[in-house]
Amino acid sequence: MDAKVIWKNKMSFDGSADSGFSVPLGTVLDVGGDNDGFRPMELIAVGIAGCTAMDVISILQKKHQEVTSFEVRVHAERATEHPKVFTHLTIEYVIGGKNLLKDAVERAVELSGTKYCSAQAMFKKVAPMDLKITYLE
Numbered sequence: 001m002d003a004k005v006i007w008k009n010k011m012s013f014d015g016s017a018d019s020g021f022s023v024p025l026g027t028v029l030d031v032g033g034d035n036d037g038f039r040p041m042e043l044i045a046v047g048i049a050g051c052t053a054m055d056v057i058s059i060l061q062k063k064h065q066e067v068t069s070f071e072v073r074v075h076a077e078r079a080t081e082h083p084k085v086f087t088h089l090t091i092e093y094v095i096g097g098k099n100l101l102k103d104a105v106e107r108a109v110e111l112s113g114t115k116y117c118s119a120q121a122m123f124k125k126v127a128p129m130d131l132k133i134t135y136l137e
Helices: 040-062 102-116 118-124
Strands: 003-009 012-017 022-025 066-078 086-098 129-135
Touching: 022 040, 040 066, 040 086, 040 102, 040 118, 086 102, 086 118, 102 118, 102 129, 118 129
Parallel strands: 086 129
Antiparallel strands: 003 012, 012 022, 066 086
């Protein structure tokens, strides 16, 4: 996989990768930005959420679970000093559906975390991670 960012002006960039899509990157006014795009560390958190979300929903579809709503939230705590790395992650799976089997949901989350999600596998090596499942009625 290849990715790149192209500088636009000040602290504004356009990021792209092999898929051909682009995403704006920026930062706050205090450090010379125009507050006009994702912060790079936000994109990493979104990447973790997206990676595990795709796994879990794919597994649940294969198990014929009727999911009606699904969201993955990543709360990332960061170091206060530079480099401001992630020091702890909480991944919350918020799921709603009809006649969902809790065992199936829990197994899908487990498989994503232990077998399929490369982003989770990478970050488990550098920061503690908690997983939480919230069921919507």
